[in-house]
Structure formats: structure tokens, C-alpha cells
Amino acid sequence: xxxxxxxxxxxxxxxxxxxxxxxxxxxLDIRTKYLWHESSDLSDVDAIVLxxxxxxxxxxxxxxxxxxxxxxxxxxxxxxxxxxxxGICNGFQILTESGFLPGALVANxxxxxxxxxxxxxxxxxxxxxxxxxxxxxxxxxxxAHGEGRYHCDSxxxxxxxxxxxxxxxxxxxxxxxxxxxxxxxxxxxxxxxLMPHPERACDKTIGGTDGLFTLKSLILK
Amino acid sequence: MDQFAVKVFVRLRPSVxxxxxxxxxxxxxxxxxxxIKSLRIGKMIEVKIEGNGENEVREKIDLLCDRxxxxxxxxxxEYSLEKL
Numbered sequence: 001x002x003x004x005x006x007x008x009x010x011x012x013x014x015x016x017x018x019x020x021x022x023x024x025x026x027x028l029d030i031r032t033k034y035l036w037h038e039s040s041d042l043s044d045v046d047a048i049v050l051x052x053x054x055x056x057x058x059x060x061x062x063x064x065x066x067x068x069x070x071x072x073x074x075x076x077x078x079x080x081x082x083x084x085x086x087g088i089c090n091g092f093q094i095l096t097e098s099g100f101l102p103g104a105l106v107a108n109x110x111x112x113x114x115x116x117x118x119x120x121x122x123x124x125x126x127x128x129x130x131x132x133x134x135x136x137x138x139x140x141x142x143x144a145h146g147e148g149r150y151h152c153d154s155x156x157x158x159x160x161x162x163x164x165x166x167x168x169x170x171x172x173x174x175x176x177x178x179x180x181x182x183x184x185x186x187x188x189x190x191x192x193x194l195m196p197h198p199e200r201a202c203d204k205t206i207g208g209t210d211g212l213f214t215l216k217s218l219i220l221k
Numbered sequence: 222m223d224q225f226a227v228k229v230f231v232r233l234r235p236s237v238x239x240x241x242x243x244x245x246x247x248x249x250x251x252x253x254x255x256x257i258k259s260l261r262i263g264k265m266i267e268v269k270i271e272g273n274g275e276n277e278v279r280e281k282i283d284l285l286c287d288r289x290x291x292x293x294x295x296x297x298x299e300y301s302l303e304k305l
Contacts, residue, residue: 060290061292064289068289103294104294106233106237106238106295107240109238109240110240111240111241111244149238151237152294176240
């Protein structure tokens with residue numbers, strides 16, 4: 001595991017790339033490597049994080065332009081090989097725009113940019129991203145988004161529920177998300193997208209450590 | 222090659238809540254406008270494009286709308302096309 005390297009993707013407008021790298025390297029001793037969005041060579045990374053921020057200035061729709069970067073084009077094979085991909089906030093938006101995860105993220109119901117700590121129920125630990133082997137657990141993570149309202153049609157929602165793809169639900173829905181959804185996985189479980197920021201909850205001195213488990217699980221096979 | 226002016230309209234699907242539209246509706250009422258039953262905000266994209274005839278251009282625009290201009294999970298689109 002010594003050489004395990006997590007690629008942290010940097011788009012123009014990403015602003016949580018360094019936080020993710022700090023959390024992985026400083027708190028978990030996991031090696032990271034920044035991947036510029038124009039790179040399509042993913043051969044020397046073992047997992048990938050799409051960090052939060054405002055890729056391409058959120059032009060057109062959040063994540064809509066990032067979808068066409070060489071790196072996201074190369075991601076398809078990476079995901080099919082079973083390697084793990086974590087999309088946080090803008091990273092989640094990119095994963096839905098590019099079709100790796102179903103649904104879409106739209107403007108918060110109250111139109112506010114919400115910056116707060118939220119309580120989340122771990123609904124499913126598909127893929128091992130959350131530590132709830134035996135019973136439902138609640139964790140607290142920070143959110144910071146203006147367009148984090150998860151939306152999908154009723155057929156998609158049924159599929160998410162039936163296949164246990166809903167990872168996290170807000171205890172007190174802050175943004176109007178369908179079914180209180182805060183994070184989902186793909187069917188295989190190797191792709192997780194979530195609006196809350198686990199990398200901002202990795203040290204007691206900055207408010208909590210509930211994000212550590214999710215980041216640490218990047219190294220799971 | 223023919224050149225066309227295309228106007229693409231992208232709208233949130235009726236089933237998707239439009240909070241910006243709701244806020245604008247509320248401001249419209251405060252302005253004194255009466256009788257507004259519904260107000261929803263979309264986007265209009267103007268494209269000048271050339272191609273061999275209308276059918277080829279429509280194919281290109283369909284692709285652009287479906288893959289880039291609109292996210293069909295939440296949005297519908299339509300467009301008008303004028304030969305220049």
C-alpha cells in the first residue's frame with residue numbers, strides 16, 4: 001500500500017484540490033498527485049478525487065464543461081476497471097453531468113449559497129465508503145454549495161432506492177434535494193458522489209473527523 | 222457551404238422547481254404587475270453555423286443540444302433556424 005497514489009484532479013476553477021490533498025497526505029499519510037484536467041494519462045494513480053470548486057466558472061451548468069476535458073474522457077476506462085472515484089461537491093456535479101452517476105444537481109430551493117455543518121444519515125455503505133456495517137449511523141460534515149439540490153425522475157429514484165445506491169441523506173434537508181439525497185454511488189459501488197465535504201472534516205481542530213473514513217476508503221480494493 | 226443562424230431555447234422541465242423563476246415572479250408582483258400566473262427562467266443560445274444544407278446543420282445542432290447545451294435530465298430544448 002506504500003505506493004498507493006490518489007490523483008486529485010485540478011480544473012480551472014477547482015478550489016478544494018489542496019484541501020483534499022492536505023487531508024489525504026497530512027491526516028492519512030496517503031500519497032497524492034495533482035492531475036491537470038488536460039491530462040488523460042491515469043496510469044500512475046490508483047484512485048481519483050474530483051474536488052469541489054467552480055470548474056470552468058460553472059459556465060452553462062455546474063460541471064457541464066468539465067465533462068469534455070481529456071481527463072474525464074479517460075475516466076470511463078478507469079471506472080470500468082473497478083478503481084475508485086470520489087466526486088465531492090463540484091466533483092459530484094461533474095459525475096452526474098458526465099453520466100457516471102444518475103440525476104442532476106440544480107439550484108438550492110431557497111437560492112442561498114449554504115455554508116453549514118449538516119447531519120447526515122448513512123443509508124448504504126455500498127462500496128465501503130462509510131462505516132456503518134451493523135447499523136444506521138449519523139455523521140456531521142460541512143456543506144458549501146449554491147447548486148446542490150439533487151434532482152432525478154421517479155423511475156431513477158426507485159432504482160436508487162431498490163439498488164441501495166443512496167449513500168447519504170440529510171437529516172434536515174437544507175437545499176430541497178429529492179428524497180433528502182446528499183450522496184449516491186454507482187451500481188458497482190466504486191464511484192461515490194456527494195455534496196458534503198469530507199476533506200473539511202478530517203481534524204478535530206477544524207471541527208470534526210467524520211470525513212476521515214470516506215477519504216481513507218479510497219485505498220480499498 | 223450555407224450559413225445558418227440558430228436560436229436554441231433551453232428550459233427547465235416542468236417537473237423541476239425553478240426557484241430563480243419563483244423569486245423573479247415575487248419581484249414582479251412587488252413591482253405592481255398583476256395577473257402573473259407563472260414565471261420560469263430559461264436560456265437562449267445564439268449560434269452561427271455553416272454546413273451543407275439544413276439537414277446537416279440540424280444534425281450538428283441536435284448533437285450540441287443533447288450533449289452540451291441542455292442537460293436532458295432536467296431541461297428541454299427547442300431551436301429555430303434561419304438561413305443567412
